[in-house]
Amino acid sequence: MYQGIRIAGFGGQGVVSAGILLAQAGVEEKKNASWLPSYGPEMRGGTANCSVVVTDGEVFTPIVSVPDTVIIMNEPSLPKFEPLLKKDGLMIINSSLINSRPQRTDIKVVCVPCNEIAEKIGSPRTANLVALGAFCKLTGAVEVEGIVHAMKKVFKRAKPEMLELNKKALQAGFDYVK
Amino acid sequence: MAEKTLRKGNEALAEGAIRAGCRFFAGYPITPQNEVPEYMAAHMADAGGAFIQAESEIAAINMVYGSAATGTRAMTSSSSPGVSLKQEGISYLASADLPCLIVNMMRGGPGLGNIAGAQGDYFQATRGGGNGDYHIFVLAPNSVEELGNFPKLAYELSEKYRIPAMILADGILGQMMESMSFNFDPIDPKTLGKFDWALDIHKNGAPKNKVFSYKGDDLSQDVWSRAKRYGLVERNEVRFEERNAEDCDVLLVAYGLSSRACLEALTKAKDKGLKVGLLRPITLWPFPYKRLNELASKVKAVLTVEQSLGQLVQDVRLAVNGKAPVYLNAYPAGDIPSGESILTAAASALKGEGEGLFDLQKYSEGFEYKGDRK
Numbered sequence: 001m002y003q004g005i006r007i008a009g010f011g012g013q014g015v016v017s018a019g020i021l022l023a024q025a026g027v028e029e030k031k032n033a034s035w036l037p038s039y040g041p042e043m044r045g046g047t048a049n050c051s052v053v054v055t056d057g058e059v060f061t062p063i064v065s066v067p068d069t070v071i072i073m074n075e076p077s078l079p080k081f082e083p084l085l086k087k088d089g090l091m092i093i094n095s096s097l098i099n100s101r102p103q104r105t106d107i108k109v110v111c112v113p114c115n116e117i118a119e120k121i122g123s124p125r126t127a128n129l130v131a132l133g134a135f136c137k138l139t140g141a142v143e144v145e146g147i148v149h150a151m152k153k154v155f156k157r158a159k160p161e162m163l164e165l166n167k168k169a170l171q172a173g174f175d176y177v178k
Numbered sequence: 179m180a181e182k183t184l185r186k187g188n189e190a191l192a193e194g195a196i197r198a199g200c201r202f203f204a205g206y207p208i209t210p211q212n213e214v215p216e217y218m219a220a221h222m223a224d225a226g227g228a229f230i231q232a233e234s235e236i237a238a239i240n241m242v243y244g245s246a247a248t249g250t251r252a253m254t255s256s257s258s259p260g261v262s263l264k265q266e267g268i269s270y271l272a273s274a275d276l277p278c279l280i281v282n283m284m285r286g287g288p289g290l291g292n293i294a295g296a297q298g299d300y301f302q303a304t305r306g307g308g309n310g311d312y313h314i315f316v317l318a319p320n321s322v323e324e325l326g327n328f329p330k331l332a333y334e335l336s337e338k339y340r341i342p343a344m345i346l347a348d349g350i351l352g353q354m355m356e357s358m359s360f361n362f363d364p365i366d367p368k369t370l371g372k373f374d375w376a377l378d379i380h381k382n383g384a385p386k387n388k389v390f391s392y393k394g395d396d397l398s399q400d401v402w403s404r405a406k407r408y409g410l411v412e413r414n415e416v417r418f419e420e421r422n423a424e425d426c427d428v429l430l431v432a433y434g435l436s437s438r439a440c441l442e443a444l445t446k447a448k449d450k451g452l453k454v455g456l457l458r459p460i461t462l463w464p465f466p467y468k469r470l471n472e473l474a475s476k477v478k479a480v481l482t483v484e485q486s487l488g489q490l491v492q493d494v495r496l497a498v499n500g501k502a503p504v505y506l507n508a509y510p511a512g513d514i515p516s517g518e519s520i521l522t523a524a525a526s527a528l529k530g531e532g533e534g535l536f537d538l539q540k541y542s543e544g545f546e547y548k549g550d551r552k
Contacts, residue, residue, distance in 0.1 A: 026357070031357075033184065034357075036355075060442035061517075062354045063516075
């Protein structure tokens, strides 16, 4: 198993911390993992993204230039990452905020209304966890349990009730996709 | 083996240095290595050492000179333009035969450049960016794990031969997080014993040592005696990693981050009907000239993959010495190699021409340039 993932969205949507969670979940499950933020002169309100690799074997380059999976959380990221995705790759789209659909027909597209699901649970801030839950179900690269363990390490100062909400969001994303 | 944890490259390096017994750090902020001084500021005092945010890169390297003269495991870190500023100090450290650790988290250049990961400081690191006849150890990690474990190696080599050591990494290795573990227990430098040359307080019959970078009439003798140590280093301290290197048609040579993209190329080569191997120099000085020369007689072509415009390839050509054709796959100024792009170049290398191979003369063919002074 070798999963190269790009997660992209607005700064503030939690795409960078979702990436850390994913990598940490890999480590919790005794896999190898890497995480790399896009850094540089990014502007507030602009797009942010990160590269994550989770694998049973060795992590090659941490820069995922041809991702197996892309998680797209906002509209401007769709045209940016659609061309990168590998043939037969997986695209998870946050359909709450994205009206467009990809042009490519050689990829698998799964739409998840992340923000709506997150709001129903009680916190729109957990939309990134909803997307991660869907990712777990669709790829099997990491388990929901792995991400729950990872949360305790990554969000060290989070209140227990926030962790509980995150867990619910994760499960809701997992349950949403078939 | 210790359990693996997820760490950022810069933080693993800083923690690794403290574990290796570093008790003095001086530095001046610059992206993409700011987590190093940040980590040192938070943790060095607890380890019983000193952290100084210096007024400049030049001040920092000279503080390292002072600290190293007392036998302390001292360190500074910066990124490309900041390391340029330190070159005078590095030359003085070499001439005073002081062990120390200098870190360069390379970014794109020349000049201010950009903050992407790059490998454009290969010449500066391996050819002695400062003046005079000298070498420094240059260690090139390619993972967060090596970033964490190389400070110990750097101090050991540096102290054994009294030659400054540099860890040469890049912005991406510094910024990325990866699963890693330390392969050694934390070292208390008080248990290491004192050097007979180091400066100390003159009491209880302690020797009155002096540390000089200027030795007047003895300069020639000094340079020749250092050359003997350099010879020992080149014989005994060459480190490298090989993958399929004995059983391939195209041998890739790459260090640091670009060697990671080569690993991807190696796994995907079979699908393209290519036999590709890798020699990864871990020490850039001393360079694995001898081993590369041996391997060159077993392959059809040697392909250098570097995130610079023809620097590493010069050492590769020196090593191969005509035994095989040498080609260059170059990614300067923050460009990034991928497994795919390397394999394209590897296929071209077998034909001796084509996409992905960079040759300065061919590149500028037909190009005319006139100065624009009116």
